[in-house]
Amino acid sequence: MDKRLFDKSSNFFKKEGFYVILFVCLCIVATVAAITARNSKSVTKPPVVQETTETNLAANNTDGQTTEIPNATQVKNDTNISVPKNGSDSTAVSQTVDYTFVKPVEGTKATTYNTGLVKCETIGTYKTNNGIEIVAKVDSPVYSVLDGKVEAIHNDGTELGQYIIIDHQNGLKTVYANLKEDVKVKVGDTVKKSQVIGAVGKTRGSYSNEYYGDHLHFEVMKDNQYVNPAKYVTYSPLEKN
Structure with missing residues (x-):
């Protein structure tokens, strides 16, 4: 009796063991896939850097104040600069020639x-x-x-x-x-x-x-x-x- 029960149990495990192992493998595969999917969703995206140009700052600056731009050279308008006309030197001064004679001799x-x-x-x-x-x-x-x-x-x-x-x-x-x-x-x-x-x-x-x-x-x-x-x-x- 005991031998027959042992033989039946042995046959059951032989027949069903394959399916158990297969099920365990499927569970492992599903677990790994779930973990991988979760990790891919949690990847941190790089921050988007917003570039601000000097032109946009100037356009938004409506109160007449100077906007300081880091690491940029600012050119300021100098209202005291005199621009020479017709290519002439700005230091040239127009002189009026005096053609009023003195007497060449007294007489x-x-x-x-x-x-x-x-x-x-x-x-x-x-x-x-x-x-x-x-x-x-x-x-x-x-x-x-x-x-x-x-x-x-x-x-x-x-x-x-x-x-x-x-x-x-x-x-x-x-x-x-x-x-x-x-x-x-x-x-x-x-x-x-x-x-x-x-x-x-x-x-x-x-x-x-x-x-x-x-x-x-x-x-x-x-x-x-x-x-x-x-x-x-x-x-x-x-x-x-």
Whole structure:
């Protein structure tokens, strides 16, 4: 009896053991799958970084305050900056040239400007006279009427004698004639207004015996054309005896 019961039990376990083992394996597999699924759901996602640009900050800044941006260079508008126009240097200053003459010599006017022929008493003939004669004693100082640059110094001994030409730019030049030979400047010198450039002399041979006597011959040229010196300088006329 006991042997038969033992044999039946042995057969039962042999037949059902396979299914038990299979069931246990399935349970293990299901448990592992459940744990894996739960772990995959609990993975922490990386935080989303919100990028804020300088443009968006400026757009949202409606109260006129400056927004400080870490690790960024801020450029501030400077309302005191002066922008030069037409590409010019901002430090350049416009200067007005002074064309008000000083008198080239102290004296009185003996002749008026004349574009025609004028009688020259010394040599008894008519000549052109492109300037005016200003009566002044020999050795009287002669001045540059404006700032300028000495263009020429020469002595022709006749029409002009010892003379100096000064260029004042913008097409304006002045001529000082009948000077003493020891002039105070040389060609290329820059001279200032009222600077002494020489002295009245007796080097103008063709006019050495005129009724008005010692004098400075003074001429003005504009764009290489002779013009009336009376437009630039005023003298009282010489009273004839």
